[in-house]
Amino acid sequence: MSELHVPVELPVLDLSEPADVSFLSSLSQACQEWGFFYVTNHGISKNLFRKICSLSKHIFSLPPDSKLKLGPSSCLKTYTPHFIASPYFESLIVSGPDFFASAKRSADELFSQQNPEFSEILQEYGNKMVELSKKIIKVLLMTLGDGCDRKFCESDLSHCHGYFRIVNYSPPKDVEEKEVEGLGMHTDMSCITIVYQDETGGLQMRSKEGDWLDVRPCEDSLVVNIGDLMQAWSNGRLRSSEHRVVLKHFVNRLSLAFFWCFEDDTVILAPDEVVGEGNQRTYKSFVCLDYLKFRE
Numbered sequence: 001m002s003e004l005h006v007p008v009e010l011p012v013l014d015l016s017e018p019a020d021v022s023f024l025s026s027l028s029q030a031c032q033e034w035g036f037f038y039v040t041n042h043g044i045s046k047n048l049f050r051k052i053c054s055l056s057k058h059i060f061s062l063p064p065d066s067k068l069k070l071g072p073s074s075c076l077k078t079y080t081p082h083f084i085a086s087p088y089f090e091s092l093i094v095s096g097p098d099f100f101a102s103a104k105r106s107a108d109e110l111f112s113q114q115n116p117e118f119s120e121i122l123q124e125y126g127n128k129m130v131e132l133s134k135k136i137i138k139v140l141l142m143t144l145g146d147g148c149d150r151k152f153c154e155s156d157l158s159h160c161h162g163y164f165r166i167v168n169y170s171p172p173k174d175v176e177e178k179e180v181e182g183l184g185m186h187t188d189m190s191c192i193t194i195v196y197q198d199e200t201g202g203l204q205m206r207s208k209e210g211d212w213l214d215v216r217p218c219e220d221s222l223v224v225n226i227g228d229l230m231q232a233w234s235n236g237r238l239r240s241s242e243h244r245v246v247l248k249h250f251v252n253r254l255s256l257a258f259f260w261c262f263e264d265d266t267v268i269l270a271p272d273e274v275v276g277e278g279n280q281r282t283y284k285s286f287v288c289l290d291y292l293k294f295r296e
């Protein structure tokens with residue numbers, strides 16, 4: 001399961017400065033080859049990550065019976081218990097656009113007392129990630145052609161919503177193997193996914209050629225994955241990243257995955273400008289929700 005140490009120079013999108021032509025070209029190449037890149041100066045403070053880490057420790061150490069009040073057979077269904085995605089994976093979903101209300105619905109089931117701070121912190125994170133997603137999409141559109149950002153930010157890419165998963169990986173204590181798969185290889189169903197992983201690391205990306213790359217946690221940077229919806233909308237010019245999580249250090253691992261998606265009723269069809277003259281359209285038009293149902 002070990003990664004290959006592929007000598008690659010991955011672009012870092014620095015949001016504190018305008019993206020120039022040479023950066024856009026390296027970004028476009030990385031999105032073709034890997035379907036992911038880093039973003040820095042993203043506007044999320046270390047303090048906010050610290051607060052969420054501490055919330056996360058608290059939530060996931062609650063007894064299983066409490067967490068299952070939000071589980072797959074509850075009406076909220078915000079908690080995914082162990083043994084669904086993997087034996088080591090459990091997560092809590094917080095959905096936009098009203099992240100406060102979503103977090104509060106879960107908190108009201110989890111805690112016996114009111115806990116407004118819980119919902120406020122998760123609301124702050126959700127709102128910041130929405131802003132960040134819009135900025136990243138704008139730059140991605142710039143890689144697809146002159147004026148694509150102006151044209152499509154206001155149209156196709158304006159009908160989006162976000163939600164995030166707080167993920168706790170608890171690796172086994174007594175196994176022979178040196179590493180275990182925390183989350184199997186998959187692509188995300190989003191337009192883009194923005195991932196924070198704690199210092200434990202373990203996220204791996206697969207190149208077009210099938211080489212695995214270890215995505216080391218990088219202070220001050222987040223990882224941006226292209227998702228399936230963006231691959232279809234861009235006619236394959238942006239590749240949906242194949243990734244997985246490998247647990248090597250037998251300590252708990254926290255990650256936050258923010259999914260920015262088209263609204264369910266969006267009809268996805270790559271625009272002519274994006275397909276380009278003389279090129280074939282690879283994907284027939286489809287309704288977003290039908291695709292999500294198909295994948296589930």
Ligand SMILES: O=C(O)CCC(=O)C(=O)O
Binds near residue numbers: 165196203257
């Ligand atoms: O935990 C991670 O680092 C990645 C999670 C992920 O890929 C997902 O939730 O889709």
Ligand SMILES: [Fe+2]
Binds near residue numbers: 188193243
């Ligand atoms: Fe993923």
